[in-house]
Amino acid sequence: MGRYEFIPGVAIADLAFEVHAESLNELFSLSAQALFDAMVELQDVRPEHEVRISLTAEKLDNLLFDWLAELVYQKDLDAQLFSRFEVSIDENRNCKLEATVRGEPIDPARHQLKTDVKAITYHMFKLEKKENGYYARVVLDT
Amino acid sequence: MKMKISEVEPGVWEIPPTEKPGMRVPARIIATKELINTMDEGVFNQVTNVACLPGIVKYALCMPDGHWGYGFPIGGVAAFDLKEGVISPGGIGFDINCGMRLVRTNLVLQQVEPILEKLMDTLFELVPAGVGCKGLLKLNKKEFAEVVEEGIPWALRRGYGWPEDVNFIEQGGGLPGANPEKVSEKALSRGMEQLGTLGSGNHYLEVQVVKEENVFDWETAKKFGIDRPNQIVVMIHCGSRGFGHQVATDYLRVFEKAMPKYGITVIDRELGCAPFSSPEGKDYHAAMLCAANAAFVNRQMIIHRIREGFEKVFKKSAWELGMHTVYDVAHNIAKVEEYETNGHPKRLLVHRKGATRSFGPGDPELCPVYREIGQPVIVGGSMETGSYLLVGTKKAHEMTFGSTLHGSGRTMSRTQAKKKIHGRQLQEDMRKRGILVKTVSYTGLAEEAGLAYKDIAAVVDAVHQIGISRKVVRLKPIGNIKG
DSSP, X not given: OOEEEEOTTSOSSSEEEEEEESSHHHHHHHHHHHHHHTTBOGGXXXXXXXXXXXXXXXXXXXXXXXXXXXXXXHHHHTTXXXXXXXXXXXXXXXXXXXXXXXXXXXXXXXXXXXXXXXXXXXXXXXXXXXXXXXXEEEEEEX | OOOOXXXXXXXXXXXXXGGSXXXXXXXXXXXXXHHHHHSOHHXXXXXXXXXXXXXXXXXXXXXXXEEOOSSSOEEEEEEEETTTOEEOGGGTOSSTTOEEEEEEEEEEHHHHGGGHHHHHHHHHHHSOOSTTOOOSOOOOHHHHHHHHHHOHHHHHHTTSSOGGGGGGBGGGGOOTTOOGGGSOHHHHHHHTTOTTOOOSTTOEEEEEEEOGGGBSOHHHHHHTTOOSTTEEEEEEEEOOXXXXXXXXXXXXXXXXXXXXXXXXXXXXXXXXXXXTTSHHHHHHHHHHHHHHHHHHHHHHHHHHHHHHHHHHHHTSOTTTTTOOEEEEEESEEEEEEEEEETTEEEEEEEEEESOEEOOOTTOTTSOTTTTTTOOEEEEBOOTTTOEEEEEEOHHHHHHSSSEEOXXXXXXXXXXXXXXXXXXXXXXXXXXXXXXXXXESOHHHHHHTOXXXXXXXXXXXXXXXXXTSEEEEEEEEEEEEEEO
16 A cells, blocks of 8 residues: 655755555546645545546656646646545657546635645655565645 | 854855755855854755755855754755756645735734734634645636636736735736746645635634834834834745645646756755756746746735734725735745856746745845835744844845845644644633734644744844845734634
8 A cells, every 4th residue: 555745854945745555546636635635634635527538648757747737737727626546657669648527616714724735846756666565755835 | 964054154154065065155144143152053965965966056055943844944045057956845845825915004012902803803704724725716727727727817807906016016926927837736736725824733813912112113113104003914834735745746747757858966855856947847947837826816815804804803995904915925936037156147936935035225125115114124033032024135135145134943743743732721821911812723722832843032133133124013913813
């Protein structure tokens, strides 16, 4: 089972997290969870509304950057938060991502909001294949 | 890695180019001995990375509020040759033209204190804040493109503010060269419903008081309309919201692909850049100016709502309440400005990331009212410790490419701050100390606790002592809306 955690000593003004996962699909899904965990108590976000996302990128780490950046964009576009992420990655040739994400519009009365994420940064950005799976580190501009 | 750093003149510390392979110029940090000793290592690493960028002129700088950011340190200033130099989103920040606006009133504490709660409730209702907040204007992409191309004149034409406001906004709040055609559809659609919103993080709206003992220079203060003890002022800190963030995200990816074409390699991917004279560089500059204009309009819309809020509570017009703009400054931007280089005036591209323009007396950029005294410099502190109004100086023009600090600067990460203090407790403690805080997020509030920041008096003293701006007034918070 994979996991993510926020790491305190990496970015002072911003938020950083790292993810350990057994598969790429899990790595991308957990990274998305960490992203929204920075913004809201995830258990309060009902997976009622569905958005499909398709992306391609020249490299796997760019695909992770674009995936998280796309979610930040979707959050602002319709003022909605997401809590469920089904991700399918195809590494062949151009890296390809197909995902279905589920969430609901922001409701300040019911959602315990935290800090807004403005953007994904390249600062200390990392995606690595390890012996037992994958590792990623992301610094969020907040 | 510990780097060699020495005080080359009082308050100016230098890391020589021999300390890191690739440094083209020295790195300079403006700080007192106490501040330099407590500065995080990330600052030294990042400011020396900036010193490696192509076309950098004289030195890479960091202000005393400097702390570890991404790409440039926050508090970073660097000027680039227009032909040989680069433009970098990492030297501006994702929140393009994040900045400060200060508005004065003719009210005094005794008039506001009894109805502060009602005032803060009204402002909290009128100014949307927090994650995903939406503004009250429904614009389509075409209309929003007009806003970002024009800036403040658009807002004033629509009646959001007073015609005189334009005189008290950096460069009139309408930066020439903004071209919405260089902005993605995504950026336009992300930003078009966010005008007039505070956002989140360290963004805030604050009602403050001028205590007599906190006025350092009455003569200059009066020129800025601060003319009586216990006067009430309003400060806002926010930027271009999702629009600017998307512009920066888009161009970071564009630059990453473009760099090999121009033979540029950078130490940190976040310093992705392109020659300012290249098509990619020009496009980003035109898009960045759109985001800067959007931020000026965003602050203008918020001030418009604040004036409405005061009118509602005090049953007088904002004009009668004397709610004039003192000034509006950008602290995340890159601008073409003229400085003396090798004995000749030269136009340079000055990046300021978490740094404020600090133009001194006589500068033709300043509106006639302030031309003889210098530009107001608004320094936002933490919501517990207060803020400052300073004035720009000629020395800043000579030493720091017309720049000074922008805030107090963090010392503790958001994650650490949340572990140290709880938002509700902090709110209660602050109420007891006479600061009424309203927030949509208690964890967000904890992250902004005063204990997470440097001592603002110490960082302001550092720029005052070296003379790159002068202290005018310290402003004490009494009511805060945290984004």
